[in-house]
Each structure stands twice: as structure tokens, then as C-alpha cells.
Amino acid sequence: MLGLGTIAKKVFGTPNDRKVKSIRPLVAKINALEPEFQKLDEAGIKAKTRELQDRVQQKGESLDSVLPEAFANCREAARRALGLRAFDVQLMGGIFLHQGNIAEMKTGEGKTLMATFPAYLNALAGKGVHVVTVNDYLARRDGEWMSKVYGTLGLTTGVVVPFQPDDEKRVAYQADITYATNNELGFDYLRDNMKGSVAEMMQRGHFFAIVDEVDSILIDEARTPLIISGPSQDRSELYNAVDQYIPELKPEHYTIDEKTRNATFTEEGNEYMENRLHEVGLLPADQTLYDPESTTLVHHINQALRAHKLFHKDQNYVVQNDEVVLIDEFTGRMMKGRRLSDGLHQAIEAKEHVKIQPENVTLASVTFQNYFRLYEKLSGMTGTGMTEAEEFAEIYKLGVVEVPTNRPVARLDEHDRVYRTAMEKYKAVVEAIKEAHEKGQPTLVGTTSIEKSELLSQMLTQQGIPHNVLNARQHEQEAKIVADAGRLGAVTIATNMAGRGTDIQLGGNVEMQVHEELAAHPDANPDEVRASIEAKHDDEKKKVLEAGGLFVLGTERHESRRIDNQLRGRSGRQGDPGRALFFLSLEDDLMRIFGSNKLDAVLSKLGMKEGEAIIHPWVNKSLERAQSKVEARNFDIRKQLLKFDDVMNDQRKAIFSQRREIMEAEDISEITRDMRLQVIADIVDRYMPPKTYADQWDAEGMHASVLENLNMDLPIAEWAEEDGVDQQDITRRLEEKTDAYMAEKSAAFGLETMHQIEKQLLLQAIDTRWREHLVTLEHLRSVVGFRGYAQRDPLSEYKTEGFQLFQTMLDGLRFDVTKRLAQIRPLTEEERETMIRQQMAQMGIQMDPNPTQPTAPQTPEALPVGNPDARPGFDENDPTTWGNPGRNDPCPCGSGEKFKHCHGRLA
Missing domain, CATH: 3.40.50.300 (P-loop containing nucleotide triphosphate hydrolases)
Structure with a gap:
């Protein structure tokens, strides 16, 4: 007997059948145009592309309205360039991709050719289309093969692969359609957001992507994030400082779980460590180990405990040539070059009093889920997508449509x-x-x-x-x-x-x-x-x-x-x-x-x-049930990971968009002034809290803070003693004084140079603070799981504390920028002369020690000006002729020095 669901499907068709049926009239429309496009010569096909581009970009027609003509033009171009006439099912799949779906097509049905239709249609908008493949061989192969079709249509094709020269890669991203691997796209996105100017960036936005083997890229490979790492700042002092208190611990201060190789502090242990750290000043008096600001310190304490209680010398590691070398627990051999991650190796080095090597830290990271969700429109192709339809819908808002085969299977x-x-x-x-x-x-x-x-x-x-x-x-x-x-x-x-x-x-x-x-x-x-x-x-x-x-x-x-x-x-x-x-x-x-x-x-x-x-068919059914259980469990794991990453992703998008705005702006003096005013407000609030009397104010502390952060020696104590002066008066005076001070500085440097300095300083400060924030978030994530034991939801704790840490980072950023801008100054004549002498000495040029005496005419080789390696038109005294070099680029004067050590020197 048939079930009600089966009877309904027979009468109404499945949802998939209805989707396929709904676009058959559109396919018929494209087919009806075919004779008209077959009459076009090669120039006519290219002219049609230009006409469609004009209608979309200039006249504002929607891509949907030009779809039949675009698909018909593309089919004809493919027939001439490759000798392949696309089947109706390929047009169907192309329409589903354009609509932002995943097209499931059986192997051998021609997905590579199918992708050219939506790629061509969306490229008409002039914003670039990315076709994503799983490896660089396929990116090269498909890009080269399909470029014949795009070339016939009058569009350009680019291919992005690892280890490509920057100039070549930049051209590839500027092409109408770009073939690239998922890894390279993600890494280029991160690298772009570490650049110093818009001109250095590779990608020009995220408009439309077609992901080939979408299940492999968006599900299988989405478990691990893309990470760009680099050496961290030297924290050896903190490792050593924390290490000396671990031997004082008593057995009741910690618990050890041998099975999971974990060591944790008990309530008494936490209290003991907190008191000791307060005593020695490692933990501020008004702060506890439970505060978000203590996350990094807590991480160091935990790693030090693990180093002492779980890792034993000559069993888990040996000390050789002032170095901690791990021992393989299975073979008993030494593993030279292998290091424990997350600061644990450094904690063991502190324990053994050997030289602490810097740990690598994350400079930037992104998951594939969050990278591909940047696109305005996303689509994908695969032979097998239906089994993961729920995940595609929930994570990426993508529907999966099963495209019928050209011939029955x-x-x-x-x-x-x-x-x-x-x-x-x-x-x-x-x-x-x-x-x-x-x-x-x-x-x-x-x-x-x-x-x-x-x-x-x-x-x-x-x-x-x-x-x-x-x-x-x-x-x-x-x-x-x-x-x-x-x-x-x-x-x-x-x-x-x-x-x-x-x-x-x-x-x-x-x-x-x-x-x-x-x-x-x-x-x-x-x-x-x-x-x-x-x-x-x-x-x-x-x-x-x-x-x-x-x-x-x-x-x-x-x-x-x-x-x-x-x-x-x-x-x-x-x-x-x-x-x-x-x-x-x-x-x-x-x-x-x-x-x-x-x-x-x-x-x-x-x-x-x-x-x-x-x-027996029962065996098949029971196995499929088992497989779907495993799939559901894996989906839950990925969903949970993504929820944690979403917290960082919101912050990353805010920082990256702010960074881009700064790079695109000509003048950011308003931003730096707002930061300065906020710093002043914070200083006044701290030393002259609201609703307090003058005799409760800390004028000395405020004087020291103003000197440190604003680089101005102002009579704060005298102001505070004046009759009728309140916090608003002090704030207004500080704002006026600092505005005048910065205006003088701007006049001394020249307006154009000052704008460049402000921009570079702000970008450097953002990058430094963001890197430190990423490390803190990693540490928070590693310890927040333990909150579950206290019946607190780790995710909501991570969200709350992550937001507080982000606020702290922004406060620190304001102080960094304000302080550095207050301290910079133009070089004096003496300093400038010393710098020129050093540069000339490096170039092998002797400077006359007695310039007042007449000297013999110099040979062209010995002239200190007009360096042949200098940028054309370079003028020492006119920064507008220097171009826009990055901080680490060679100086445009041709000295061979980095710009930041030469004409880009800030103080």
C-alpha cells in the first residue's frame, strides 16, 4: 500500500520536479533564439556582448531580463570555439546557478561547460566572477579551456594559482572571469587586508562565485580555517615570571586527568595563584583571574601547570644543547624540530630554564564558510549534493536542485x-x-x-x-x-x-x-x-x-x-x-x-x-541509516565551530571594512581627531570622575597621563584649583590645546605629508592591535569550554567576553594612535644631515667636511643628488613626488633603504 507522501508526489511531483518544470519555458525561449544567433559572425557575437554590457551597466536592466539572449550568445560561442553545443539540461543547470543554487549533475553531464553560461551572464555586470576549483591543475585546465569561449564572446579570463607573481595575479583578478582555487582566494583575501594601500590589493570585491565540487570545498574542507601566521612578540619574561610560582603549588591546588592528559586548577588553586599574582604585580589589584582582560595570563598559568605536572624530563622530552627536544611516545626516538603548540613548548622551556623560542601566532585567519558568505551571490556544482542539502541551506542559504540527466541513467x-x-x-x-x-x-x-x-x-x-x-x-x-x-x-x-x-x-x-x-x-x-x-x-x-x-x-x-x-x-x-x-x-x-x-x-x-x-536490501537500508546519523553528528560539530567563528567574523568584517575606508580616504584627520577627543574624555573621566568635587580629583595623575598620551606639559593642577572649574572646562581646554598643537605639527610637516603619516600610523596600530586580539581570542576559546562545568553556556560566555575584549582593543587603539601622533616631529637640520651622511656613506660617496670652501667640480658619479635609481621626478622637499610607497618598500630616493628607515621615517 502506498503512503500518503508517495501518492502526493505522484500527483503533484516532488519540489525538485516543480523547480525543473518552472524553468522549462525559459530554456524554450533560449532555444527559440538559436537560429538568430547562428547567423552572427564573430564580430557580431562580440558586439552582442558589448550591447548586453551597456544595457546592464548603463541602462540598469536586470541580469534576469537579458538571460535568454546571454545564454543563446554563449551557447553559440561555445559551439564555435569548442565544437560543443550545450544540451538543454546544461542550460537548465546554468539558470539554477545564476539564481544562487547548487546544481547537482551526474558525472559526465558537462558541468565545466555549464558554468560558462552563468559566469558570462554575471560578468556582464562588470564586477568580476570567480569560478572556484579544488586544485590548481583544474583551475589552469578549466581556465585555459573555457577562455576560448569567453574570448569568442569578447571577455577576458584570468587564472589565480599559488606562488604567482603579484603583477600577474592582479591582472588575473581584474579579468571578467577568474578561475582560482578555494585556498588561494581565501589567502588573498587575508593578505589584501594586511596591505598598506588599496593599490597593493589583489581582489576587487566578492560579487558572484561558482564553486565546483561544492560539497568538497564548502563541507569537507570547511572544518579547518585558513591561517596566516608569523612570529609573535617575545613573551619569555611572562613565561619565566609565571613559572616560578608553579612549584609552590600543593596537591589540593590542582587536579590531573591522565586519560585526557589535562591538568586544571581547583578553586583553592585559583585563589592561591590570584593572590600570588596580585602580590608580585602581574595581576592588577582591581582585576581577578575571571575577568576577560586576564585571559592571556590565565592561558599562561594553565600551560605552566601542564608543563610541570604532565611533561616529565627524560620521559616526554630531553634537554639537549640548551633546547627542549620532544620524545616520540611510540618509538622512543627524539623528534628534532617538532614543537608543542599554543605556548606549551615555551612553558616547558621556562620550566627547564633554557632559551625560550618565540611561538608562532595567527596574523589573520578565516574559515571557508565565512569567506564564501562574503559573496553577494554564491552558487555551486557537484555530482552529489542532495545528502547535504540541509547544511547548504542552513549555513550558506543555498538550495540544492537535482538537474535531470541528458539521457536516462x-x-x-x-x-x-x-x-x-x-x-x-x-x-x-x-x-x-x-x-x-x-x-x-x-x-x-x-x-x-x-x-x-x-x-x-x-x-x-x-x-x-x-x-x-x-x-x-x-x-x-x-x-x-x-x-x-x-x-x-x-x-x-x-x-x-x-x-x-x-x-x-x-x-x-x-x-x-x-x-x-x-x-x-x-x-x-x-x-x-x-x-x-x-x-x-x-x-x-x-x-x-x-x-x-x-x-x-x-x-x-x-x-x-x-x-x-x-x-x-x-x-x-x-x-x-x-x-x-x-x-x-x-x-x-x-x-x-x-x-x-x-x-x-x-x-x-x-x-x-x-x-x-x-x-539483502535491509542491510543497505540499515547502513544508510547509520551513515545519516554520522553525517548529522558531523554537521552539528561543524555548526558549533561556525558559531564560535561567527563571533570573530563579525569583528573581522568590522576591522577589515574600517581598514579599507582608511586606505581609500585622502584625509583621515577627522578620524584621528575623534580618537584624540575620546582619549581626552577617558583621561578626564578617570582622574576627575563625574559627580565628584575638586578635592577628590587626581591632578598629578592626570598631568602624568596627559604628558604620556598627549605629549603636552600642561598646568593641570593650576586649572583644577581655579574657582568654578568643572570637568567640562578641563575637557574643553585640553581639546583646544591639543588641536592647536596638532595644527602646528601639521604645518611643520606639510598637510600632504601629515595625511600620509596619519594614515600609515593608524593602519600599523590597527594591524598590531588586531594580531594581539586574535591571540587573546584563541586563548579565550581554549579555556572557555571549562565554563560548561559551572552550568554556563561556553558560546554565550565567548560572545560576551569576546565583545568586551573587542571594546578593550578599540580603546587601546585610540590611545596608541593618539600617543604616537603626539610624539612624532619633523627631523631637525642636524638629524637630516646625519641621515644624508649615512645614506651617502652606504652609497660610497664622500661628503665635503668643509662645505664653505670652493671645491673642484665633482664627477657625475660622485654627485650626492640626482641618484639614477631614484623615482623619476623625485624631489627631496616635495612629498607629492614620492608616489605612494609602502612602509617596507624601497625608498623612492633610490638609497636602497626601506622607506620607513629613510624618507618615510616618522621621528
Whole structure:
């Protein structure tokens, strides 16, 4: 009897069917335009692009309104450039991508070509489109291949890969469509937000992205953030200071958990450490270890406790040549160069009184979830997205649409075969491979680890079956092996990562074979080579089809159904026949975790013999249920991680957008003045609190603070003693005095130079404070989990304290900038002369010690001015001729010194 849901689907169709049906009229519209676009010559196709660009950018037409014409133009360009006419289902997938969805298309249905349609349409807006791939081989391959289509349309294509020269990369980002890897896009975003000027930045915004293999990039790789790290400031004094109080601790001050290798302070221990740190001044008198400002100190204390109580000399590490070297607990060997992270190694170094090496700290970091959510519109392509539809919808607001295949799938998906032991399973696998190999059927064998693939490879070698093993090798080699996997009798063993981006074509991949043949024989006639290979290929493909197409053999179920579906999907492309079968054993990880003991007992009672398999649809169903449980658990873990990262992400977006505003502004004197006024307000509030009398004011303390932060020696005590003076009067006087002081400074430097100084100082201060803040947030995150034991929600604690720390960072930033601007001054004549002497000495030029005496004419080589290496038009006394060098760039005067040590010197 059919369920109500099944009956409703038969009557109304599934939600997916309704989405597909809704855009069929649009596809019909594009098809109706085809004859009109076939009449255009090459210049006509390019002219159509310019017309569409003008309608979108100048006349304000929406992209949806020009979609039919754009898709028709792109289809015609692809037909001429590549000889490929896009199927209706590819147009359909392209429309779904443009609408900001994930298009799930079976392997071999032409996702690479499909992406050109929405990429072209959105590029008409002139804001740049990013097509994202999983590796640089695919970025280069797809970018090069599809650039023929974009070139025919009159658009530019760029490719971004690691270790690319800056100039080349900048041009690639300026292109209409840019192919890039997910890692490089994320790293360039972080690097851009560490630059000193807008001109140095690479990316020009985040308008529209099409992510290929979207499940791999946005789910599998989203677990670990991208991090740019660098050496931290030297904190050796703090490590040493904290370390000396740990030996004083008594057993009741801490607890040790050997199983999790963790040591924590008890309530008494916390109280004891707090008192000791108050005594020695490491912790301010008005602050406790529970305050957000104490996070870094708490982190150091915790690491010092772990160093003393969990790590033992000559057992966990040795001290050799004034260095702490870790010992491998499994082999007992020394691990030179390996260091414990998060300050733990430094804590052990302090304990052993050896030289403390600086730890690496995060300079900038972002998760893929938060990077890709920067785009105004995001879309993706994959062969397997439906199983993760809930995660895509919740995290990225992306719908998943299953695009129908061009031809019906003819692959036979058989029920899993379950054996009692792994060895029985592998013997059965080898037999199945042997049987398929003998009849000429190509076989793709999926394994879950390199170790298992090598075991299977040895068994096949013993049976004399030739095969290829695909592990974590070069991407080019991967593509070659996968391209040959569909040849007659081929056997290919591949781990999870294999088979991405290259179709397994029955009879082999013609393009790859032609490319290889021409590489081996450069003098050969390309047309003759192609004709010969195509004739052989047609014959081989016929034999492979007769043998049953590609046989996909899984040796284990993965914890994610999606990975199994990816493997299965390699077979049966474009209506080809195929077969997919999974061999399992009760010793497999997934079977072991989900109750194989009961199944083993039942099978024993039934008298199941060695080598026999159990085959039943119930086994498949129970396994899929187990897999969906694991997927749900992994989704919850990723969701929780993201909630923590969202706290930092809001702060990161605020800092990065503020940074960009500063770089784009010509004059930021209003910002620095606002900061100065806030600093004055804070100083007055601190030393002359509101609603207090004059005799309660701390005029001396205020005088010292004004001198330190505003660099002015003002008669604060005299002002405070005047009759009728209140806090507002003092604030107003300080504002007037500092405004006049900064105006004098600005006149001395020159307005243009002062603007540059303000901008550079503010950017440097933001970067320094942000880096320190990231470290503090990391420390907070590592300790906030323990709040759960006190029935407090770690996430809400992290949000609250993270916000307080951000406020503290902004307060510190205001003081830093105000103080440094107050202290800078132009060089005196004497200092300038000394600097010029030093520069000339470095250039090997002698300066006349007695310049009043007439001197012989100097040779051109000895002239101290007009350095041939100087920037054209450089004038020592006119900063507007210096260009806009970064702090670490060579000085435009040609001295060879960094700008910050030469003409960019601030004091």
C-alpha cells in the first residue's frame, strides 16, 4: 500500500520536479533564439556582448531580463570555439546557478561547460566572477579551456594559482572571469587586508562565485580555517615570571586527568595563584583571574601547570644543547624540530630554564564558510549534493536542485555484499576484479585509505592482474590515470580523493591520448594522429560497452553517503551502461561501530560458512541509516565551530571594512581627531570622575597621563584649583590645546605629508592591535569550554567576553594612535644631515667636511643628488613626488633603504 507522501508526489511531483518544470519555458525561449544567433559572425557575437554590457551597466536592466539572449550568445560561442553545443539540461543547470543554487549533475553531464553560461551572464555586470576549483591543475585546465569561449564572446579570463607573481595575479583578478582555487582566494583575501594601500590589493570585491565540487570545498574542507601566521612578540619574561610560582603549588591546588592528559586548577588553586599574582604585580589589584582582560595570563598559568605536572624530563622530552627536544611516545626516538603548540613548548622551556623560542601566532585567519558568505551571490556544482542539502541551506542559504540527466541513467546498482571478516571480503573483491578483467570490463576499485589500497594492490599483483594505484600523487598524474580507467580491461585502485575533475570515458579519453601522442612525437600531423586515435577509440569503446561498461567496486562504505555516491557516479555517464557494487565485512569501521556484534551472532547461528556473503536490501537500508546519523553528528560539530567563528567574523568584517575606508580616504584627520577627543574624555573621566568635587580629583595623575598620551606639559593642577572649574572646562581646554598643537605639527610637516603619516600610523596600530586580539581570542576559546562545568553556556560566555575584549582593543587603539601622533616631529637640520651622511656613506660617496670652501667640480658619479635609481621626478622637499610607497618598500630616493628607515621615517 502506498503512503500518503508517495501518492502526493505522484500527483503533484516532488519540489525538485516543480523547480525543473518552472524553468522549462525559459530554456524554450533560449532555444527559440538559436537560429538568430547562428547567423552572427564573430564580430557580431562580440558586439552582442558589448550591447548586453551597456544595457546592464548603463541602462540598469536586470541580469534576469537579458538571460535568454546571454545564454543563446554563449551557447553559440561555445559551439564555435569548442565544437560543443550545450544540451538543454546544461542550460537548465546554468539558470539554477545564476539564481544562487547548487546544481547537482551526474558525472559526465558537462558541468565545466555549464558554468560558462552563468559566469558570462554575471560578468556582464562588470564586477568580476570567480569560478572556484579544488586544485590548481583544474583551475589552469578549466581556465585555459573555457577562455576560448569567453574570448569568442569578447571577455577576458584570468587564472589565480599559488606562488604567482603579484603583477600577474592582479591582472588575473581584474579579468571578467577568474578561475582560482578555494585556498588561494581565501589567502588573498587575508593578505589584501594586511596591505598598506588599496593599490597593493589583489581582489576587487566578492560579487558572484561558482564553486565546483561544492560539497568538497564548502563541507569537507570547511572544518579547518585558513591561517596566516608569523612570529609573535617575545613573551619569555611572562613565561619565566609565571613559572616560578608553579612549584609552590600543593596537591589540593590542582587536579590531573591522565586519560585526557589535562591538568586544571581547583578553586583553592585559583585563589592561591590570584593572590600570588596580585602580590608580585602581574595581576592588577582591581582585576581577578575571571575577568576577560586576564585571559592571556590565565592561558599562561594553565600551560605552566601542564608543563610541570604532565611533561616529565627524560620521559616526554630531553634537554639537549640548551633546547627542549620532544620524545616520540611510540618509538622512543627524539623528534628534532617538532614543537608543542599554543605556548606549551615555551612553558616547558621556562620550566627547564633554557632559551625560550618565540611561538608562532595567527596574523589573520578565516574559515571557508565565512569567506564564501562574503559573496553577494554564491552558487555551486557537484555530482552529489542532495545528502547535504540541509547544511547548504542552513549555513550558506543555498538550495540544492537535482538537474535531470541528458539521457536516462542505465547503471545497475547492486545490493551490498557483507562478509564476516576483512580477509574473506578482499578475496571476494579480487575474484570479482579478475572476472571483470577477463571479459574486458574496466574496473574502478574504491578504497578508504592508502594502506588498504596497497594491500589490495599486492593481492592483485600475486594474481597477475595489471592495475594502476591512485594515491595522493600529482594532480596531472591523477588526471592521466583516471582518463585511462575506462579502457578495455583496465583496473584502477583509487582512494577517496581520486577521480575528481576528469571523466572516465569508456574506451579512454581521446583528448588525453592525442595530447600524449603529440608530446611524444612533436613532428606528427595532429589531424592524422587524431583520426587514428579516434578510430581505435571507437573500436575499443564498442568492446567495453559489450563487456557491460564501467564496473565500480567499493571495498568499504564511507561514513558519508556522499562519498559513496561520488564513487558510484563515475559509472554510467551520458546513458552508458555500468555496474556498481559494494563489498563489506563485519570488521569494517562503519559496521563495527554500528552493532556488527549482534549481526555476527545471528550469522553464526544461521551457520554461515566462510567466504559466503549476506545480500539483502535491509542491510543497505540499515547502513544508510547509520551513515545519516554520522553525517548529522558531523554537521552539528561543524555548526558549533561556525558559531564560535561567527563571533570573530563579525569583528573581522568590522576591522577589515574600517581598514579599507582608511586606505581609500585622502584625509583621515577627522578620524584621528575623534580618537584624540575620546582619549581626552577617558583621561578626564578617570582622574576627575563625574559627580565628584575638586578635592577628590587626581591632578598629578592626570598631568602624568596627559604628558604620556598627549605629549603636552600642561598646568593641570593650576586649572583644577581655579574657582568654578568643572570637568567640562578641563575637557574643553585640553581639546583646544591639543588641536592647536596638532595644527602646528601639521604645518611643520606639510598637510600632504601629515595625511600620509596619519594614515600609515593608524593602519600599523590597527594591524598590531588586531594580531594581539586574535591571540587573546584563541586563548579565550581554549579555556572557555571549562565554563560548561559551572552550568554556563561556553558560546554565550565567548560572545560576551569576546565583545568586551573587542571594546578593550578599540580603546587601546585610540590611545596608541593618539600617543604616537603626539610624539612624532619633523627631523631637525642636524638629524637630516646625519641621515644624508649615512645614506651617502652606504652609497660610497664622500661628503665635503668643509662645505664653505670652493671645491673642484665633482664627477657625475660622485654627485650626492640626482641618484639614477631614484623615482623619476623625485624631489627631496616635495612629498607629492614620492608616489605612494609602502612602509617596507624601497625608498623612492633610490638609497636602497626601506622607506620607513629613510624618507618615510616618522621621528
